[in-house]
Each structure stands twice: as C-alpha cells, then as structure tokens.
Amino acid sequence: MSLWLVRVVPLLALLYALWWLAGIEQSVLAAIKVVMESIGPQVFSTVQSVAHSIEGGWKITTTIRLVDDQSAVAVLTVAPVFIKKSVIWIPAALALVLGSTPKKKTKSVGLALLLCGCASVTLALICLAAHLAVVINGTAAMLDDDVLPLPPDFPLNVSPYPLWYFHLVTFAAYLGALIAPLAMPAIIWVVTCHKEIRAMISTPKRPVF
Amino acid sequence: MKQSTKYLLLFLFYAITGFALQVTPFVDKNIVAPFILGTTAAASTLIDLFGGSVELFGDILRSPANGFAVKVDNGCSGLEAVILICASVLAFQTSWKMRLIGALACSATVIGINLIRIISLFYIGQHSLEWFEWAHLYAWDILIMVDGVVAVLLWIRYAISHTHQSA
Numbered sequence: 001m002s003l004w005l006v007r008v009v010p011l012l013a014l015l016y017a018l019w020w021l022a023g024i025e026q027s028v029l030a031a032i033k034v035v036m037e038s039i040g041p042q043v044f045s046t047v048q049s050v051a052h053s054i055e056g057g058w059k060i061t062t063t064i065r066l067v068d069d070q071s072a073v074a075v076l077t078v079a080p081v082f083i084k085k086s087v088i089w090i091p092a093a094l095a096l097v098l099g100s101t102p103k104k105k106t107k108s109v110g111l112a113l114l115l116c117g118c119a120s121v122t123l124a125l126i127c128l129a130a131h132l133a134v135v136i137n138g139t140a141a142m143l144d145d146d147v148l149p150l151p152p153d154f155p156l157n158v159s160p161y162p163l164w165y166f167h168l169v170t171f172a173a174y175l176g177a178l179i180a181p182l183a184m185p186a187i188i189w190v191v192t193c194h195k196e197i198r199a200m201i202s203t204p205k206r207p208v209f
Numbered sequence: 210m211k212q213s214t215k216y217l218l219l220f221l222f223y224a225i226t227g228f229a230l231q232v233t234p235f236v237d238k239n240i241v242a243p244f245i246l247g248t249t250a251a252a253s254t255l256i257d258l259f260g261g262s263v264e265l266f267g268d269i270l271r272s273p274a275n276g277f278a279v280k281v282d283n284g285c286s287g288l289e290a291v292i293l294i295c296a297s298v299l300a301f302q303t304s305w306k307m308r309l310i311g312a313l314a315c316s317a318t319v320i321g322i323n324l325i326r327i328i329s330l331f332y333i334g335q336h337s338l339e340w341f342e343w344a345h346l347y348a349w350d351i352l353i354m355v356d357g358v359v360a361v362l363l364w365i366r367y368a369i370s371h372t373h374q375s376a
Contacts, residue, residue: 001362012351084346092351096358142232147284175228178284181350183224183293186358187217194213201365 001200008099015091015098028087032124033058043125044132046158048073056080060128064136067155074156076135078127079149082177086123089181090116096189100196112192119184123176130173133166141170147177216300223296231292244288248320249281252327263331270331277335279327287323290353291316297361303368311364318360322353 019025033050036058040050046062053059057080064074097112098105134141134151137160141148148170160166190197230236245268253265264271271278298311326349334341 001359001366005359008355012355016347016351081346088347088350089354092354142234171229171232174232175225179224179228179289179293182290182354182357185354186293186297189358190213190217197362198213201362201369 004099004200008095011095011099012092015095019091025084025087028090028120029083032083032087032120035121036124036128039125040128044129046132046136047128053077057083060131062132062135065157067157070157074135074152076131078131082127083124085177085181086127087120089184090120093185093188096185097192100189100193100200108192112188115188115191119180119188123180126169126172126176129169133161133169137161137166139166141173142167147174212302219300220296223299224293227292227296228289231288241283241286241288245281245283245286248286248324248327252281252324252331255324256328256331270327272331272335275335279331279334281327285327287320287353290319290323290357294319294357294361298364301365301368303372307368307371311361311368315357315360315364319353319357322356326353
C-alpha cells in the first residue's frame with residue numbers, strides 16, 4: 001500500500017497542476033455547459049435556456065411568468081462554486097485509478113473517464129434541479145443555506161413541486177455539493193479498480209472478498 | 210451477488226442513511242450544531258496552546274490582529290467525512306467489535322486532520338483570500354479524501370490479519 005501511496009500522491013499533484021495550469025477545468029466546465037444547454041430544456045420543461053452569467057456561473061432563463069408582470073419570465077443564476085463542485089473531484093478520481101493500475105491502464109482509465117463524465121453531468125443536473133425547485137416552490141431548502149440560494153421574494157405563476165420531490169432534490173443537491181467531492185473519487189476508484197484494491201488489502205493467507 | 214458489489218451497495222445505504230439523519234432538524238440541533246461548536250472550540254484551544262492568537266465566538270474563529278474570521282459551517286466540521294468513513298467501515302464484513310474499533314479509529318483520524326485543516330485555513334486566509342479559496346475548495350477536500358481512504362484501507366488490513374489470527 002505504501003507503493004500505491006507513493007504513486008498516488010505525485011499523481012494527485014501532477015493532475016491538479018494540469019487541471020488548473022493547462023485550463024482543463026475551464027474546458028470541462030465549458031463542455032458541461034454545452035451538455036446542459038442541450039439537455040437542460042429537454043429534462044426540465046420550465047427551462048428555456050442555459051447561458052453564462054457575469055460571475056462565471058450559469059444564467060438560467062425559465063418559462064415561468066411573474067404574477068405581477070406577465071410579460072417577464074423568471075431568471076435564476078447558479079453560482080460558479082456550485083458548478084465547480086460537480087467537476088473538481090475528477091483529477092482525484094483519475095489519480096486514484098492511475099496509481100492503482102500499473103498495467104492495462106487503458107480499460108480502467110477509459111471506464112473511469114466515462115464514469116467521471118456521467119457523474120459530472122448528473123451532479124450538474126441535480127444542482128440545476130435543486131435551484132429550480134427552490135425558485136418554483138418559493139421555499140428555502142431545509143438544509144444548510146450555503147448549499148442553495150434563498151427563494152425569490154416575488155410570486156411566480158407556476159404550480160409548486162410536490163413536497164417529497166422538493167426535499168429529495170434539495171437533499172441530492174446537498175450530497176452533490178458537500179459529499180460528492182469527497183466520496184466520488186473513492187467510489188469511482190472502487191468500481192474501476194476493485195481487483196487491485198482486493199490485492200492491496202489482502203494478506204497471502206487471507207484473501208478479501 | 211459479488212462481495213465487492215455488496216460492499217458498495219451497503220456503503221451507499223449506510224452513507225445515505227447517515228446523511229439523511231444528519232439533515233433532520235433534531236439531529237442538526239442536538240448533534241451537528243454541538244459538534245461544530247466543539248470542533249471550533251478545539252481548534253481555538255489548539256491555536257492558543259501553540260502560542261497563536263484567536264478569539265472564539267461560537268462557531269467563528271477571529272484573529273484579533275487583523276479581524277479575519279472563519280466560520281465553521283456544515284460541510285466544514287468533518288462530520289460528513291466521518292459519516293463516509295463509518296459507512297465504509299460498517300459495510301465491510303467482519304465482527305461488530307472490529308467495525309466499532311475501525312469506526313472510532315478512522316473517525317478520530319479524520320477529525321484530527323480536519324482540525325489541522327480549520328487551523329490552517331484560519332492562517333492562510335489572513336495572508337491571502339485567493340489561497341484560502343484554493344485550499345478550502347480543492348486542497349483540503351483531496352487531503353481528507355486520501356486520509357480517509359488510507360485510514361480505511363489500513364483498518365481493513367488490520368481487521369483481516371486480526372480475524373486470521375483469531376481463527
């Protein structure tokens with residue numbers, strides 16, 4: 001296991017250096033935004049478009065009319081920190097996978113990249129869904145108020161989501177923002193490298209799993 | 210079902226149950242809030258112990274020298290990492306006594322590292338807000354994740370060798 005750590009720690013440093021210095025983070029965020037632009041309005045009937053906001057996050061234009069002004073539609077912003085949370089763990093996941101597979105890297109890394117992509121898009125969708133739920137229901141999430149913004153202080157001409165959906169999606173956003181950056185690298189590592197992990201923790205006389 | 214799949218499913222079950230309990234108002238008020246206050250007080254005591262200067266206001270650490278303050282919030286207390294660690298320990302098939310030892314030992318490791326994290330962020334923020342953001346958002350999350358993974362792997366190795374010796 002010490003050999004594994006010796007491989008993983010420099011890989012973490014190297015991949016995160018590349019992540020920032022080579023602008024990979026910005027490219028990945030741009031790719032996620034392109035995906036959200038195309039699937040956002042398909043998944044959520046209330047979403048009209050997804051664009052860049054001035055702060056670097058997303059500006060979501062909805063189809064929801066304001067009660068006081070029927071010509072205006074609700075626009076919400078997703079802060080950059082929430083969007084970053086859906087991708088910042090990717091180099092860590094890749095470092096764990098690369099550090100565990102000295103041979104036959106291509107298959108494991110390919111699978112890890114695929115899982116990272118799917119998980120990132122899912123987390124971004126959850127983030128968007130939770131922001132929409134707070135706006136549509138006009139209710140603050142029961143959870144930590146730093147994870148989701150407060151609802152608007154003006155009424156909207158839209159039926160609120162069922163309460164169970166509201167709590168489910170805001171809970172998922174909480175998991176996505178606070179837990180996923182910690183858990184996702186380890187989960188992807190276990191899924192892609194379970195044979196290597198088994199070898200790492202097994203003793204000669206007592207195999208694991 | 211493969212053992213590794215069973216482990217992953219059990220891990221997800223324990224983790225999601227733990228987080229669902231964590232966000233209930235009762236647990237938030239009676240466990241999470243006191244835990245955050247305790248963590249902040251422990252960080253303040255450690256800073257004092259090593260000759261640093263800090264003022265403690267509940268869950269806020271403030272520098273008397275320049276007024277910079279950090280608030281230990283949900284997600285900063287280390288409780289989330291503790292839940293993940295406990296889930297990964299409980300999901301492993303061994304005796305309950307061994308799981309209890311693992312959960313306590315691994316949680317203590319993560320709580321200890323998180324105290325260092327809070328203290329380091331308190332000092333980093335006084336020098337550069339940009340570096341504070343970097344350390345807060347990226348560096349410490351990764352270090353705690355690696356620490357948790359290593360702690361659990363070491364415990365699994367210990368649990369296996371102990372079970373083997375007992376058998």
